[in-house]
Amino acid sequence: MKRFMKTLCAVAMAGMTMFSAHAEEKSITMGTLSWDDLTPITAVTKKVLEDAGYSVKVTTFAEWGIAFAALSKGDVQLLASQVNYVSQDHWDKNKARLEKLSPVSHGLYQAFAVPKYVPIDSIEQLNANADKLGNKLIGIEPGSGLMREAAAAVKAYGLKPKLVEGSTAAMSAAVKSATDRKEWVVATVWEPSEFMKKYDLKFLKDPKGVFSPAQSYYWLANKGFAAKNPVARELIAGIYLPLDDINDINSAMADGKKLDEVMKGWYASNGDLMKRWSNIKKD
Numbered sequence: 001m002k003r004f005m006k007t008l009c010a011v012a013m014a015g016m017t018m019f020s021a022h023a024e025e026k027s028i029t030m031g032t033l034s035w036d037d038l039t040p041i042t043a044v045t046k047k048v049l050e051d052a053g054y055s056v057k058v059t060t061f062a063e064w065g066i067a068f069a070a071l072s073k074g075d076v077q078l079l080a081s082q083v084n085y086v087s088q089d090h091w092d093k094n095k096a097r098l099e100k101l102s103p104v105s106h107g108l109y110q111a112f113a114v115p116k117y118v119p120i121d122s123i124e125q126l127n128a129n130a131d132k133l134g135n136k137l138i139g140i141e142p143g144s145g146l147m148r149e150a151a152a153a154v155k156a157y158g159l160k161p162k163l164v165e166g167s168t169a170a171m172s173a174a175v176k177s178a179t180d181r182k183e184w185v186v187a188t189v190w191e192p193s194e195f196m197k198k199y200d201l202k203f204l205k206d207p208k209g210v211f212s213p214a215q216s217y218y219w220l221a222n223k224g225f226a227a228k229n230p231v232a233r234e235l236i237a238g239i240y241l242p243l244d245d246i247n248d249i250n251s252a253m254a255d256g257k258k259l260d261e262v263m264k265g266w267y268a269s270n271g272d273l274m275k276r277w278s279n280i281k282k283d
Contacts, residue, residue: 026054028232031067031076034060037192040249041080041104041217043263045239051278052235064090072097074222077229078236080104081220085212086145091220099226101219101236107243110146110190111211112137112153113201115179118186122205123157126186130160137163138174138187150188153210161186175199192246194254238277 028049032042046056059076061067068090071079083091083100086108091098112123120129126137137154139147142165154163166174171187172195178185179199186204189195219236226233245266252262267274 028054028056029076030058031070031079032060036250038080040246041241044241048239048277068094071222077225079220080217082215084215097223099221099223101221103216104219104239105217105241108215112186112204113189114186116200116202118184127160132184133161133186135161137161138171139163139165140168140171140188146188149211156208156210192243194250197247197251
């Protein structure tokens with residue numbers, strides 16, 4: 001019996017040692033893309049984890065396919081993304097090796113938008129006002145998900161104005177030029193981004209539902225992360241960044257401020273919230 005108890009104690013001690021070693025693991029790798037919506041989400045989550053005692057490394061990827069592949073292989077542990085519509089193909093391809101941790105924001109939407117002074121509210125009104133719009137729908141990069149949906153909308157609604165491919169920079173310049181002159185313009189725009197507030201735009205209603213509905217952002221992880229990192233998982237689950245905050249951060253950056261400067265101001269303005277997010281008992 002004594003020998004059994006000694007063996008049991010030895011096993012228990014070994015288990016405690018292993019648990020302590022795991023509990024002391026404070027290094028986390030995050031993946032991201034340098035996009036308007038993901039930059040604030042990644043920055044806030046990184047700060048919360050660092051305030052809770054973690055060392056966080058962020059790797060920036062050029063596109064979703066590479067980012068999801070790195071996450072599924074374990075090259076990074078965390079990635080904020082959508083799993084419906086925008087990134088659904090990548091999620092479906094890799095989800096057997098991934099797990100969804102928690103939502104971190106909601107409201108990603110992309111469609112046709114016009115300045116608020118333009119007195120139309122629906123895609124169905126575009127044909128009747130084609131001349132005022134210069135018979136153009138200002139697009140962005142060809143091959144993007146937004147342009148695919150925009151082309152589908154042109155077909156579904158039988159739109160007369162031509163969808164013009166270009167770039168995000170060219171779209172922004174065209175909208176700025178029109179709004180400076182209070183002229184009519186319609187463009188392919190998304191939110192969160194700098195554009196909605198910067199140019200005071202509104203989305204046109206889509207009664208046929210061609211454009212994807214508003215989407216949520218989730219923190220995704222490689223499979224087993226939550227079980228191995230329960231404290232980090234709990235910290236991450238507490239974080240939620242409203243769309244308005246993301247838009248405000250983007251607008252400040254569009255005005256020429258650096259990300260570090262903008263985030264420092266946001267942390268100061270939301271100090272109590274940051275403390276609450278980071279204030280979880282750690283073993």
